[in-house]
Amino acid sequence: MSDFGGLQIDVGGVVLDSPVIIASGVWPMDPSMWPEASLKGIGAICSKGTTLEPREGNRGKRICETHCGLLNSIGLQNGGSVSFVQNDLPALASSGKPVIANIAFETLEELRQIIERLNSERDLIGALEMNVSCPNVSMGGMSWGVDMDSLERAVTEARCKWRGPLWVKLSPQAPSIAVAARICEASGAQAIVVGNTWLGMAIDNDREEPFFERIFAGLSGPAIFPLSLRLIWEAVASVNIPVVGCGGICGPDEALSMFLAGASAVAVGTGLFLDSSLPVSICFKLSRHMENRAIANIKDLVGRGRHFRGETGVAG
Amino acid sequence: MMNQLLTGPHKPPIDLKGSLVFSEAVASGCRYVRIKTDLTIPASSPGQFFLLRESRVSDPLLGRPFASINASRNSVDFLFRVVGRGTEILASLPPGTRVDLRGPCGNGFPVPRSRRLILVAGTLGIAPFFDAALRYGSTQEIITILGVPGHEWREFAGWCKERIPDIRIVSDDGKIGNSGTAVEEAVSMFRSEDEVWACGPIPMLKNIGILHSAGCERLFVSIEKRMACGMGGCLGCSLQTCSGTVRACVEGPVLEWKEVLWNE
Numbered sequence A: 001m002s003d004f005g006g007l008q009i010d011v012g013g014v015v016l017d018s019p020v021i022i023a024s025g026v027w028p029m030d031p032s033m034w035p036e037a038s039l040k041g042i043g044a045i046c047s048k049g050t051t052l053e054p055r056e057g058n059r060g061k062r063i064c065e066t067h068c069g070l071l072n073s074i075g076l077q078n079g080g081s082v083s084f085v086q087n088d089l090p091a092l093a094s095s096g097k098p099v100i101a102n103i104a105f106e107t108l109e110e111l112r113q114i115i116e117r118l119n120s121e122r123d124l125i126g127a128l129e130m131n132v133s134c135p136n137v138s139m140g141g142m143s144w145g146v147d148m149d150s151l152e153r154a155v156t157e158a159r160c161k162w163r164g165p166l167w168v169k170l171s172p173q174a175p176s177i178a179v180a181a182r183i184c185e186a187s188g189a190q191a192i193v194v195g196n197t198w199l200g201m202a203i204d205n206d207r208e209e210p211f212f213e214r215i216f217a218g219l220s221g222p223a224i225f226p227l228s229l230r231l232i233w234e235a236v237a238s239v240n241i242p243v244v245g246c247g248g249i250c251g252p253d254e255a256l257s258m259f260l261a262g263a264s265a266v267a268v269g270t271g272l273f274l275d276s277s278l279p280v281s282i283c284f285k286l287s288r289h290m291e292n293r294a295i296a297n298i299k300d301l302v303g304r305g306r307h308f309r310g311e312t313g314v315a316g
Numbered sequence B: 001m002m003n004q005l006l007t008g009p010h011k012p013p014i015d016l017k018g019s020l021v022f023s024e025a026v027a028s029g030c031r032y033v034r035i036k037t038d039l040t041i042p043a044s045s046p047g048q049f050f051l052l053r054e055s056r057v058s059d060p061l062l063g064r065p066f067a068s069i070n071a072s073r074n075s076v077d078f079l080f081r082v083v084g085r086g087t088e089i090l091a092s093l094p095p096g097t098r099v100d101l102r103g104p105c106g107n108g109f110p111v112p113r114s115r116r117l118i119l120v121a122g123t124l125g126i127a128p129f130f131d132a133a134l135r136y137g138s139t140q141e142i143i144t145i146l147g148v149p150g151h152e153w154r155e156f157a158g159w160c161k162e163r164i165p166d167i168r169i170v171s172d173d174g175k176i177g178n179s180g181t182a183v184e185e186a187v188s189m190f191r192s193e194d195e196v197w198a199c200g201p202i203p204m205l206k207n208i209g210i211l212h213s214a215g216c217e218r219l220f221v222s223i224e225k226r227m228a229c230g231m232g233g234c235l236g237c238s239l240q241t242c243s244g245t246v247r248a249c250v251e252g253p254v255l256e257w258k259e260v261l262w263n264e
């Protein structure tokens, strides 16, 4: 049962009681570590990116605060797909929230094998979320989400093997988000998440060297919000499947803007580092805004900001 | 994991709002602040910490981790040193400023089992030990050792001595208290049945391992890592140990000395 009337929405085959999703990689995988205040308002939880085999993650410093933002170089530290299915997945599912299983892969063979493992626990998974920001090893390390041929191959392969709802989490580094979104839709994705962190870097001026061992790192937080919003705007205009808005949402107002731009749900990451009650604050804001305008269902809020000057290009 | 065994099941931290009640300069670029919270602060143990940030501000973005030096139902005190942008801004906030707190985070030191407890601090590493000295002073014999670099820390050392009157102070240049390091002082005091807790810079924590070789069976260190979420979600604070990778904000910051891979 939804705590907030009118906020329930079907996003690419997953029914969410609230349209606020916990983004991948920011929240403990063990629900006993979730502050009570955060539980209300969460519509679904994305798991930390799972790879086929366990990964230790990156050495050296992993986080660096920037002006209004956060650079991270975690390096997909995770226990691998076997441990995910045995430990994390049942734990996450015990929260009662739909689990969005976020996966990362470097080859199509890895992708196939991860999906095979996840298919065995299909019932515990709301949707599979493909993180395509990782390198495609056979393409010389260029990320799947940046090379459109790789993207098409990966999504097609996943659609063919995965038995449940399929979401793709796009990279802001894609040369055109509209093209990437269309490729995902045409290849069988039921929703796209726009997007992941923006590639950035920091230099340690005292040491006169890059701050991170891997030089580049992913930027998240309020600094990227306007960039993300623009991507949502472009993506929504180009596809008919739902778009989940993600990137820099640290307060209810930004979340509302995402819906007005056409997002069917939002995912929050860095904002939770500041306030674990962000999901419920977003729900209150959406409810109030809808009430004031006599909007009964969140579906009718989606894309309302696009009706200016006659534009109606809202998909989904 | 080993520290879970020591401290029992983890409780998630909670987010609290509060106001800065006072903010006093303590010499050596340090600040003593008190936060009064709107809601009750869950009970914490020495070595646990809070993330502190100014409310509704996006720059600096993240809370900074500080050990509580004293906490009651509705107020918590911190002692911190200005080392960069975040602490500089926190130090400049006037009383009345609204702040966000997340905590208590981490495991904290385990309840001491030995009759005598030696607390070894390098400069600001003293922070968690005010609470420890107060809490266990009536049940344990406690020896607190503070090591500082030199004379420029005189006022800071005096401030600590006001709160822990029998604190033993040592300095590298011998200008305050005895000459020497906190580790050397700890070694000179150590008896094999003592329990030892240490907090301070990494080289000092590594060196305290000499007590492990000397037979100390309960030797705990509090390790500092950069943190973002403070509750085990982001894996920004990961640390290599003999038992695998752990999160300094959940399985730590307090670890058994022998568990830490010091050369990583």
Ligand SMILES: Cc1cc2nc3c(=O)[nH]c(=O)nc-3n(C[C@H](O)[C@H](O)[C@H](O)COP(=O)(O)OP(=O)(O)OC[C@H]3O[C@@H](n4cnc5c(N)ncnc54)[C@H](O)[C@@H]3O)c2cc1C
Residues within 6 Å of the ligand: B049, B064, B065, B066, B067, B068, B078, B079, B080, B081, B082, B083, B084, B085, B086, B087, B088, B124, B127, B128, B223, B224, B225, B226, B227, B253
């Ligand atoms: C569990 C824990 C408890 C702590 N308790 C106290 C305390 O009671 N009193 C106190 O003065 N300090 C304490 N610290 C250290 C304090 O959190 C940092 O000094 C502070 O976050 C630096 O913020 P900044 O923006 O000023 O530094 P930055 O500008 O980010 O960096 C300046 C310098 O501080 C170092 N630094 C940055 N973040 C940390 C960090 N999280 N831990 C250690 N060094 C860091 C950097 O490597 C750099 O050398 C604690 C840290 C941890 C992890």
Ligand SMILES: Cc1cc2nc3c(=O)[nH]c(=O)nc-3n(C[C@H](O)[C@H](O)[C@H](O)COP(=O)(O)O)c2cc1C
Residues within 6 Å of the ligand: A023, A024, A025, A026, A048, A049, A050, A070, A072, A074, A076, A102, A131, A169, A195, A196, A197, A219, A220, A221, A222, A224, A246, A247, A248, A249, A267, A268, A269, A270, A271, B234, B235, B236
């Ligand atoms: C510490 C950290 C770890 C992350 N790990 C993952 C991950 O494993 N998989 C993934 O798809 N995205 C990961 N992300 C990206 C977030 O899910 C989110 O897309 C991004 O941070 C932008 O949203 P935000 O500004 O709300 O944080 C991570 C982000 C952060 C800050």
Ligand code: FES
Residues within 6 Å of the ligand: B226, B227, B228, B229, B230, B231, B232, B233, B234, B235, B236, B237, B238, B247, B248, B249, B250
């Ligand atoms: S600070 Fe996020 S896991 Fe420790």
